[in-house]
Amino acid sequence: MTQAPIRIGVIGAGGIGNVHIETFKQIPEAEVRAVTDAYLPLAEKRAEEHEIPVVHNSPEAMLADSEIDAVVIGVPNQFHAPLAVEALKSGKHVLLEKPMAIDSANARAILDAKMASGKTLMMAHQMRWNPIIRGIKEYIDNGSVGRIYNAKAGWCRKKGIPGWGSWFTRKDQAGGGPLIDLGVHMLDVSLYLMGSPRPVSVYGTTYAEFGPQRQGIGSWGTPNWDGYYDVEDLATAMIKMDNGATLTLDVSWAAHSTGIGEDPFLHLMGTEGGVSMLGSTGKFVTHDEEGVAETDIQPLEGESDRVLLSRHFLECVRTGREPITSGMSGYTNNRILDAIYESSRIGGEVKLIWN
Ligand SMILES: NC(=O)c1ccc[n+]([C@@H]2O[C@H](COP(=O)([O-])OP(=O)(O)OC[C@H]3O[C@@H](n4cnc5c(N)ncnc54)[C@H](O)[C@@H]3O)[C@@H](O)[C@H]2O)c1
Known part of the structure; x- marks a missing residue:
């Protein structure tokens, strides 16, 4: 029927x-x-x-x-x-x-x-349904990576402040800058691939070196020169999990940096192998008799990430199943983001208590 x-x-x-x-x-x-x-x-x-x-x-x-x-x-x-x-x-x-x-x-x-x-x-x-992320997930699920104990993730735009002065650059309207805008994607996908360990401790620092000077502005979004800028333009953080694993997160809208591209990146290091994403490419790395062996990870073919996300939503509505991108996962992300801002404010570690 x-x-x-x-x-x-x-x-x-x-x-x-x-x-x-x-x-x-x-x-x-x-x-x-x-x-x-x-x-x-x-x-x-x-x-x-x-x-x-x-x-x-x-x-x-x-x-x-x-x-x-x-x-x-x-x-x-x-x-x-x-x-x-x-x-x-x-x-x-x-x-x-x-x-x-x-x-x-x-x-x-x-x-x-x-x-x-x-x-x-x-x-x-939608990044959880990205073809490379799904390819990486297969390596993790089939045991090729082993226990993931360290991850490095980020998204470092060099000149990409969106909509200067609009809601994007106002703390009361956006909640923050690149950390809450781009960082939340990388945080979400990293925790997912790490098996959703519970974050217990956070150390982070945020900076605003470009935005307040009206520099580092990208082509995306419409500037509002009557508005203002009171969010960070770079954030760096380390998050420690209850299973001992660590995640370092680096994000920027604007920075003087070379060596890392503009694309989102992710490196997951496990006991058996490592998996990486850089933009739309993926790699699996492990050690063999010759040394370090690298293999390209193929993006999984099929429908786009957004179609898969929307189909997942419809299926959850129909069946009552909990979405993989659940409210709890969103709340966990927000707890970590709060802790990074708080750590930067107090200049020290913030412990996350769960009850
Ligand atoms: N998943 C992603 O990759 C992704 C990409 C872009 C934006 N976003 C998120 O989507 C949200 C919107 O971003 P955007 O880029 O579309 O912004 P936008 O400024 O292009 O659009 C927002 C729209 O919301 C309308 N609006 C504002 N307040 C409203 C209200 N109270 N009720 C009804 N409409 C209201 C505005 O008039 C505007 O048309 C943000 O939370 C952003 O973080 C997610």
Whole structure:
């Protein structure tokens, strides 16, 4: 028996909202039924472009619509928690953009609302479905890497501050700079591949050497010269796990650096071998009689990361299964990000207590 498509409402019709609309349109098990945006003409434009039948004039109207089963939330970070909590309370399943929230207190509020509602809450960390990451995961799952005890991950843009002065560069609206913007992707995928150990201790430092001088600005996003910049432009941190493993994280929007490319990178070191990602390429490394042996890891073929992520969301909504990018994983990421900012502020280690 064929089931009716899951009816999706998209809250936030900007850059990422449009990507979600385009992705769900490719999947027959979903119907993009409604769209809304704080700037209504943009929602109307998206509706026209994508033949979306309903434009709601507010998120509240979307959440009151009984013909919507699930919402995608793709708005500036400060609105993630209030909208996700309301959506879950209204009985909608939620696919939420990263970071889960501007801080862990807000992320906790979302998690509590999810538990009270019994609805699906999934974080949109598409990198977990990246073809190279899936290839790397196969090496880990088949035992070729052994026990992972150290990881290095990062994403170091040299001149890539997005939308200077817009919500992206304001602490109260974004929660932070490249750490919460790019770092959260690398943190999420690293913890996933390391087998989701529990983080127990964090040491980190953040810097703002370019943004406040209006330097290091990239081509992405629209600057608002009447706005301001009060977030970091570089962060470096070490995170220690309860199983003794360590993860070092390096991220920047702007930096004077050579030697590392602009692409996201990840190196996982295990007792049997190591796996690495640099942009869209992957390597497996181990020792043999000749010395160090390297093999290319092939990207796994198939549907795009975003289609796979969206299919996973639909399946979790249908079955009640917990998404692999669960609310708990988003909350854990936010706890670590908070701890890095706190460590930088106090100039020392921050221990994470879980209860
Ligand atoms: N997964 C990824 O790789 C990825 C990529 C880009 C952005 N993002 C995330 O997506 C979110 C949005 O980023 P973006 O690049 O699309 O930003 P954007 O500025 O292009 O779009 C945000 C849209 O939200 C609308 N908006 C603002 N407040 C709203 C509210 N309260 N209710 C309804 N609409 C509202 C704005 O009018 C705007 O159209 C951010 O959290 C960002 O971190 C994730």
